[in-house]
Amino acid sequence: MKPVVSEEEFEAFVAEIEPRLVRALIGAYGAEVGREAARDAIAYAWETRERIASMNNPVGYLYRVGQSRSRAYRRARVLFPDVPASGMPEVDPRLPGALARLSHQQRAAVVLLYVEELSEREAAEAMGISRASVRKHAERGLARLRRAMGVSDAE
Secondary structure, three states, X not given: XXXXXOHHHHXXXXXXXXXXHHHHHHHHHOHHHHHHHHHHHHHHHHHOHHHHHOOOOHHHHHHHHHHHHHOXXXXXXXXXXXXXXXXXXXXXXXXXXXXXXXXXXXXXXXXXXXXXXXXXXXXXXXXXXXXXHHHHHHHHHHHHHXXXXXXXXXX
């Protein structure tokens, strides 16, 4: 029988994975829904910590939990608020709107691969689709972002 995961071990696990999980869910669902879904996923992780501890890709699994839990929070909301002109100079102010116009699958693939730097396999597990589908959604999402922002592949 597997030993019970201690509170200290769980806290260390959460400290390691929470930032990635929050960013991935915010990338997929926007700031408000993403944060709530991540909180719910972490709470679920505590309830099922013994099972989660034995998984190869717990972040991907918890991303899926967050996807499911996000349904309760989704309403007609602004996914990505406007970027303040002086607040974040490294973020192009057109990016939030361009991301919001991507399909959910495209946005999730782009965020998981290029923001969270998951492998295609890890992203495929998290999204519940094949690696080829992840690749196709990411390619299409990046192409749409480039067009929306007037950026070419050469830049």
